[in-house]
Amino acid sequence: MKLNFRNKILYFFTFITIFLVILTTSSCRKDLPVVNAAQNYPGGSYPDLFEAFWNGMNSNYVFWGVDSTNWDKMYTTYKPLFAKLTTFDSASESTAENYFAAMTAGLIDSHYNLTFELTGNSFSPATYRRELMNPNYFTDSTFPSAVLDSLIPYKYIDASSLVMGTDTVSMEGSATPFTAVSGTINNSILYLYFSSFALSQAGANTSPVFNYFFNMVQNLPPYIRGIVIDLRGNGGGEVADLDFVVGQMIKTPVTFGYTRAKNGTGRLDYTPWAPAIVKPWYGGSANIKVPIVALADHLSASMAELTTMAIKTLPNGKFIGTRTWGANGPLAPQVYFNGGQFTIGTSTFGSTGYLFTYTSSTMFKYLNGSVYEGVGVPPDIYARETTAAYKSGEDLVVDAAINYINSQ
Amino acid sequence: MMRNRMAYLVLVMFLLCATQLKAQLYLGIEAGGNKNYLVTSNQSQAFTNYDPAAGFSIGVPLLYELNEWFAVQTELNYTQKNYQITRTGSFQGIYQKNTNSYLELPVLAHFSFGEEQVRGFINLGGYAAYWMSDHLKGLESNVLNTVDSSAGSNTLSANTGSYGYSYSETYQFSSVKDKRMELGWIAGAGISYETISGHRFFIEGRYTSSVTDQQKNYQLNQIPRYNSTWGISIGCLFRLKKSDNVYHYVNY
Numbered sequence: 216m217k218l219n220f221r222n223k224i225l226y227f228f229t230f231i232t233i234f235l236v237i238l239t240t241s242s243c244r245k246d247l248p249v250v251n252a253a254q255n256y257p258g259g260s261y262p263d264l265f266e267a268f269w270n271g272m273n274s275n276y277v278f279w280g281v282d283s284t285n286w287d288k289m290y291t292t293y294k295p296l297f298a299k300l301t302t303f304d305s306a307s308e309s310t311a312e313n314y315f316a317a318m319t320a321g322l323i324d325s326h327y328n329l330t331f332e333l334t335g336n337s338f339s340p341a342t343y344r345r346e347l348m349n350p351n352y353f354t355d356s357t358f359p360s361a362v363l364d365s366l367i368p369y370k371y372i373d374a375s376s377l378v379m380g381t382d383t384v385s386m387e388g389s390a391t392p393f394t395a396v397s398g399t400i401n402n403s404i405l406y407l408y409f410s411s412f413a414l415s416q417a418g419a420n421t422s423p424v425f426n427y428f429f430n431m432v433q434n435l436p437p438y439i440r441g442i443v444i445d446l447r448g449n450g451g452g453e454v455a456d457l458d459f460v461v462g463q464m465i466k467t468p469v470t471f472g473y474t475r476a477k478n479g480t481g482r483l484d485y486t487p488w489a490p491a492i493v494k495p496w497y498g499g500s501a502n503i504k505v506p507i508v509a510l511a512d513h514l515s516a517s518m519a520e521l522t523t524m525a526i527k528t529l530p531n532g533k534f535i536g537t538r539t540w541g542a543n544g545p546l547a548p549q550v551y552f553n554g555g556q557f558t559i560g561t562s563t564f565g566s567t568g569y570l571f572t573y574t575s576s577t578m579f580k581y582l583n584g585s586v587y588e589g590v591g592v593p594p595d596i597y598a599r600e601t602t603a604a605y606k607s608g609e610d611l612v613v614d615a616a617i618n619y620i621n622s623q
Numbered sequence: 624m625m626r627n628r629m630a631y632l633v634l635v636m637f638l639l640c641a642t643q644l645k646a647q648l649y650l651g652i653e654a655g656g657n658k659n660y661l662v663t664s665n666q667s668q669a670f671t672n673y674d675p676a677a678g679f680s681i682g683v684p685l686l687y688e689l690n691e692w693f694a695v696q697t698e699l700n701y702t703q704k705n706y707q708i709t710r711t712g713s714f715q716g717i718y719q720k721n722t723n724s725y726l727e728l729p730v731l732a733h734f735s736f737g738e739e740q741v742r743g744f745i746n747l748g749g750y751a752a753y754w755m756s757d758h759l760k761g762l763e764s765n766v767l768n769t770v771d772s773s774a775g776s777n778t779l780s781a782n783t784g785s786y787g788y789s790y791s792e793t794y795q796f797s798s799v800k801d802k803r804m805e806l807g808w809i810a811g812a813g814i815s816y817e818t819i820s821g822h823r824f825f826i827e828g829r830y831t832s833s834v835t836d837q838q839k840n841y842q843l844n845q846i847p848r849y850n851s852t853w854g855i856s857i858g859c860l861f862r863l864k865k866s867d868n869v870y871h872y873v874n875y
Contacts, residue, residue: 225693226692226693226734229693229732229734230732230734230745230747233732233747233748234747243834243835244662244833244834244847244849245836245847247662247663247664247846247847248664248844248846249664249666250664250666250667250844250846251666251667252666252667252668252669253667255666270667270844273842273843273844274667274668286842287842287843290843290844291843454766454767457767472767474765474766474767476763476764476766478708478719478763479665479668479708480663480664480665480667480668480846481800481838481841481842481845481846482841482842483797483799483800483841486719486761486763487759487761487763487788487790487792489763489765489767489768489788489790490765490767490768490788491767491768492765492767492768494768521767545766545767547766550669550670550714551714551764552764552766553668553669553671576766577766579767
């Protein structure tokens with residue numbers, strides 16, 4: 216049946232009405248804001264630098280899911296304050312640096328560091344908080360270095376087995392001393408100390424140390440009842456050293472935790488958790504069954520902590536010492552994981568920019584689901600060196616490791 | 624807002640005044656494929672694209688014909704609104720496909736025209752949908768499963784190859800971030816063929832567009848995400864009820 220004229224009119228108007236309703240409703244979509252990468256802001260004023268930094272942190276900081284810092288409140292509080300800084304002069308720069316520090320003082324990322332390129336000043340929230348708690352936090356333990364000079368090599372290591380040396384390596388662009396010590400203790404415990412994870416750069420003085428230690432590992436004499444890896448005071452370094460160190464003591468891959476990275480522009484956009492795996496070293500490994508003890512302390516950070524946790528996960532592994540620094544998130548250039556470190560102000564201030572934000576690219580959680588970022592890895596057995604013990608020629612942490620191994 | 628209310632009021636008046644009680648009720652089944660675009664912005668992410676992805680839908684439409692040219696149609700659909708995050712350049716190989724399952728309830732004005740058996744139609748209306756699940760499948764760089772080079776140095780490779788982490792898992796919704804309810808509008812057009820026995824076969828092309836963000840408003844400077852879906856479906860409607868052939872016109 217064909218439509219009559221009135222029905223045609225009704226048909227037309229009903230159609231147009233609904234169509235207009237839909238057009239109206241479709242405009243309910245919000246406009247997509249333009250949020251540039253932090254490094255692409257011009258940075259020619261303090262307000263612009265603030266926007267670059269705040270937005271850079273918004274999308275690149277990997278700990279928003281567990282960090283209690285109210286980042287939105289930092290925006291509303293500090294945006295008007297930065298707006299009052301209208302000229303680049305020393306007074307404004309000092310104020311701006313204090314503002315940036317105040318905004319980030321509570322962040323849990325214990326790798327986190329701000330470097331202000333105009334003045335050379337820097338700020339580390341983790342260091343700031345620890346020194347607030349204990350002004351002597353860093354001086355409390357110089358024992359790894361001190362004991363290497365006078366205690367462990369000469370009081371604990373069997374003289375005939377002692378191998379030690381120091382080379383200079385490049386750590387994040389800086390020439391850094393790299394020291395390693397190995398040998399046996401009481402002719403029954405194999406000991407290794409190294410000051411940072413830069414084993415690939417071992418030179419003429421430290422290569423013999425690692426050659427000795429790993430040759431012993433891969434051909435472990437029957438009189439060796441345990442292995443001690445001393446990571447006290449070790450600030451971390453190259454990720455690949457994990458397989459080189461721990462991987463030479465296992466025959467099958469071991470999962471010791473998980474990492475996740477940013478996967479979107481929102482603060483809570485994450486990738487799935489990927490397993491953190493230490494694999495048998497491709498150049499050969501041994502199936503070590505004797506106890507493996509990691510020694511670590513409050514200055515053990517980053518790779519030292521990951522290695523400690525990897526050893527903890529082994530059925531024959533143990534962590535003896537004190538709670539570590541709490542910097543567990545691996546780092547890489549921002550473009551790799553769409554997160555982590557970034558520089559602002561390069562358009563105005565050149566390639567080094569105005570502010571370099573050093574922060575983890577991924578977040579780590581231990582095998583049991585615990586996130587130790589900002590709080591440190593707890594020891595299996597607590598042991599802490601004291602000044603009195605040191606002066607009397609004792610390393611209480613090494614003593615604890617010896618006692619543990621002898622009890623197994 | 625006022626304009627919306629007026630439009631709705633006019634619509635209701637026309638429908639009430641144009642009641643032609645043909646009272647045909649149809650129930651059916653339909654299925655089809657679609658391609659969904661996640662409309663968002665990600666200038667801050669280098670070498671990263673949000674790409675459209677294909678999905679499918681199945682549903683049960685219910686059509687109530689008020690007269691020979693106008694009907695009200697509602698449906699209960701299972702529909703996928705998928706998309707893929709793809710890295711490019713040196714990071715090619717890293718990707719994540721999101722398979723999003725929605726339970727969708729459109730309410731449509733169905734306009735038809737043509738002959739007795741072969742008719743064209745246009746569907747216009749809105750929908751509400753519930754985001755039931757999201758399945759993630761992809762490959763990501765794994766920083767703590769690095770390549771061991773002969774030099775033993777850190778050889779973290781952006782091109783993960785066999786050293787990346789391949790995953791396939793159910794996404795755990797965040798009560799802070801994820802908005803499970805979605806609202807939007809629909810526009811579709813198609814052709815139907817009805818047999819003497821009252822079976823109406825149809826094919827329809829449809830565009831579905833959300834007006835609500837896929838995320839709750841949980842942060843400042845948040846970039847919204849909207850689903851825009853192009854689909855095509857085929858189906859069959861079965862006539863359930865037909866009144867006597869009496870037509871009433873209400874004059875006004």
